[in-house]
Amino acid sequence: MRYLKTLVAGICAGLFIALGGVAFVVCSANNLSWLGAILFSCGLMSVCAFQAKLYTGKIGFAFHSSKEELLDLPIMFIGNVIGAVVVGYLLFFALPENFITAAQAIAEKRMNEAFYVPIIMSFFCGILVYLAVYGWKVIESLPVKAILLILCVTVFVICGMQHCIANMFYFSLANMWNLETLLNILYCVIGNSIGAIAIDSAIRFFKSENNK
Secondary structure (H helix, E strand, C coil): CHHHHHHHHHHHHHHHHHHHHHHHHHHHHCCCHHHHHHHCHHHHHHHHHCCCCCHHHHHHHHHHCCHHHHHHHHHHHHHHHHHHHHHHHHHHCCCCHHHHHHHHHHHHHHHCCCCHHHHHHHHHHHHHHHHHHHHHHHCCCHHHHHHHHHHHHHHHHHCCCCCHHHHHHHHHHCCCCCHHHHHHHHHHHHHHHHHHHHHHHHHHHHHHHHCC
16 A cells, blocks of 8 residues: 555656646747746645655655665656656647647757766756755745745756656657657656755765764
């Protein structure tokens, strides 16, 4: 039952990120990318508010997680994939063609990048997602932690940083799955993970030094 709950929470997280992603696509199609970047934050905010399980929101805490929490990671990742891909394809059949074209433009750009580009861009995305999630956990003031989350998400979206689950949604909405998009997802999983783990390690190191 625990793993089924983890899977369902992962599917919900993938769905939330996909809904943020479609807001960005629609705004981009109307030359309002800046607004789409802000609205994208509704996805991660929903993940945090409803305690859904998002791989990129959990991996940064892996080194100080229990064995059960570590076993949850691949299950929630599968759930994230299901949520993002299913929403992407449902909207592929429902949205007007100009929105699909906007998604295809995003997908084509990410398909044709050198391998180090998604790794670097997802590394910094991993840092920002970690900061948003960690801030949501430790900051007591709801307005402050909400503002931090919105700013972190807006920065990574508007700067073109890459999120592995969001990319799965874009590729599904664009109906453009192939070897290049699979490699992009692999690179983004690596970059998101390293970025989140690195900033978590750095924060815990200097906090431990300050407490001496």
